[in-house]
Amino acid sequence: MVEAAPEAMLVADPLGMIRYSNARFSRMFGYAAEDIVGHSVSLLLAPSDGGAAQADADRPSASRLEEFLAENAHHEGRRRDGTHFPISVSSSPVELNVGAAVLCVVRDVTEERQALAVLKYVGEQLRERNTELEQFTYHASHDLKEPLRSISAFVELLRETLDGSPDETTVDALHFIGDGVQRMTELVQDLLEYSRSGQVGDFERVNLNECVNEALANLRARIEATDAQIEVAPLPQLTARRLDMRQLFQNLIGNAMKFQPQGRRPQIRVAAQACGEQWRIRVEDNGIGIPDGQAQSIFKPFVRLHDRRDFEGTGIGLAHCQKIVERHEGRIWAEAATEQGAVLLVELPGESDELF
Secondary structure (H helix, E strand, O other): OOOOOOOEEEEEOOOOEEEEEOHHHHHHHOOOHHHHOOOEHHHHEOOOOOOOOHHHOOOOOHHHHHHHOOOOEEEEEEOOOOOEEEEEEEEEEEEEOOEEEEEEEEEEOHHHHHHHHHHHHHHHHHHHHHHHHHHHHHHHHHHHHHHHHHHHHHHHHHHHHOOOOOOHHHHHHHHHHHHHHHHHHHHHHHHHHHHHOOOOOOOEEEEHHHHHHHHHHHOHHHHHHHOOEEEEOOOEEEEEOHHHHHHHHHHHHHHHHHOOOOOOOOEEEEEEEEEOOEEEEEEEEOOOOOOOOOOOHHHOOOOOOOOOOOOOOOOOHHHHHHHHHHHOOOEEEEEEOOOOOEEEEEEEEOOOOOEO
């Protein structure tokens, strides 16, 4: 069975001397069975100092065998012609009629290593392009703010000039222009925040209760205007970027207040529970819910499920949340329940099971 196996295999004694090798092994390393049997496994490994391997080839060495058989062992193999190539070794003890031995399976991992190198290169290129795109988005958004401010100022000036004028068409046009400029300003600001998410501040131990309190302070005007009832259960400490966590809660709670039926008092609950090595944060509301089949669409930038006339916003808030969560190696998703509100769930890595 060993001789016919598609993998390169050998048997070594406890001192690291090769006692048997199969045909696949011979083809991989270029040694005939009679040339390899009786030599140390050192003969198969490229010396770390670049010197000749033959010096240790005939010398029994338990330590060399241990190195060869180390857990998840990866080495530079050495063929008979002196060329080197990457190998992996897996092993198991066997009992033979001559005593204890070790059966080794040796694999040529050249293609795997090349594939990993390609993946690493592609990953680096993607990160570089993503950084360039984020920088472009930031600078473009930042540069758009100034002309928008100028347009807004001149529109307001024209409104004051035409105040009381019977030219209703002009007044209506200025009204539409002003609304458009306001929406564009909000969109530019959201794009700025989106492009900067995960880039501001270092990772540190962050108390999420403090982040929620900061978010609620920023939302105070909307909370008072809607008479929202917000309940926050004790939350954990995590290793995270503080500004990102504040923005995450600000967007989630702000959305929960926004998407409410006319005249309904928003009721929002924020809680957390430990789930293994993760913390699951739950933001639940009594709003309009999410239509069936749309629970994942809400996290795409600029996707709006409702008419702008019914609910304000740019459609980028939850995409911003997803970007923050992914930068923290977590995940975010929604549970939809139309007419009964929505539940947004966030899982983030956490080392402690303590709530504060």
